[in-house]
Amino acid sequence: MKEIRAIIRPNKLPKLRTVLREMPGFPGMTVSKVEGFGAPSEHTPHNIKEELTDYSAKVRIEIVAPDEKVDDIVRRIISVACTGQTGDGLVWVVPIDRAVFINKTTIGSPQG
Numbered sequence: 001m002k003e004i005r006a007i008i009r010p011n012k013l014p015k016l017r018t019v020l021r022e023m024p025g026f027p028g029m030t031v032s033k034v035e036g037f038g039a040p041s042e043h044t045p046h047n048i049k050e051e052l053t054d055y056s057a058k059v060r061i062e063i064v065a066p067d068e069k070v071d072d073i074v075r076r077i078i079s080v081a082c083t084g085q086t087g088d089g090l091v092w093v094v095p096i097d098r099a100v101f102i103n104k105t106t107i108g109s110p111q112g
Contacts, residue, residue: 001096002070004063007034008081008089013059016080023076025069030062038087056087064099 008016013031020026035055065073074091081089 001064001066001099003094003096004061004065004070004073004077004091005094006061006077006081006089006091007036007058008061008077009083009087010057010059012081013061016061016077019076019080020063020073023069023072026073027063027065027069032060032062034058034060058089064096 010033020029035057037055061077063073070093074093077091081091
């Protein structure tokens with residue numbers, strides 16, 4: 001299993017959600033609002049107000065998926081998120097040693 005993490009523009013989330021839900025066996029995702037900035041930047045904040053507001057709103061997506069689904073999910077994220085502009089986002093994949101879905105079938109399970 002792998003965890004796919006992505007940072008994308010918020011306006012791309014509705015389309016991405018649709019594209020991923022169309023995928024057979026899509027496992028679901030977690031979405032969080034985040035802020036950040038890319039590096040390097042030519043612009044250096046000159047005061048505390050500018051320092052505190054020098055971030056752009058983004059969305060972080062986390063998906064735990066079987067290995068055989070990872071490439072397809074990553075391709076779909078990139079195809080939806082890419083505008084060709086700086087700041088479109090980032091996608092990365094992290095290995096997972098173990099994941100257990102929490103539901104009534106995991107209660108009392110030695111593996112859960």
